[in-house]
Amino acid sequence: LAIAGDAHEDEARWRATYMWARATVLSRCVYIPGDAAGALCPVGDLFNYASPPGPEPLLGDQGTEVLHRARQASQSEANQSTRPPHQVC
Numbered sequence: 001l002a003i004a005g006d007a008h009e010d011e012a013r014w015r016a017t018y019m020w021a022r023a024t025v026l027s028r029c030v031y032i033p034g035d036a037a038g039a040l041c042p043v044g045d046l047f048n049y050a051s052p053p054g055p056e057p058l059l060g061d062q063g064t065e066v067l068h069r070a071r072q073a074s075q076s077e078a079n080q081s082t083r084p085p086h087q088v089c
Contacts, residue, residue, distance in 0.1 A: 028040055028041075
């Protein structure tokens with residue numbers, strides 16, 4: 001009985017390993033017109049990747065408003081420095 005039990009466990013382990021490998025390959029296949037089997041594209045996952053969202057800003061909406069005002073002030077200063085000086089009569 002011990003031998004039959006070991007054979008059954010080996011078969012179950014083999015089936016689980018096979019199903020994992022099969023699912024991995026099938027989930028990575030891409031469709032190619034005229035080829036029913038499909039193909040593997042190692043860099044294909046890079047084209048189907050969305051990065052996770054970043055952390056929340058430390059100051060929330062208030063920090064966004066402060067940053068927006070700082071950018072406007074910086075742009076305003078840059079615009080003023082590129083204008084020709086006023087002539088005094």
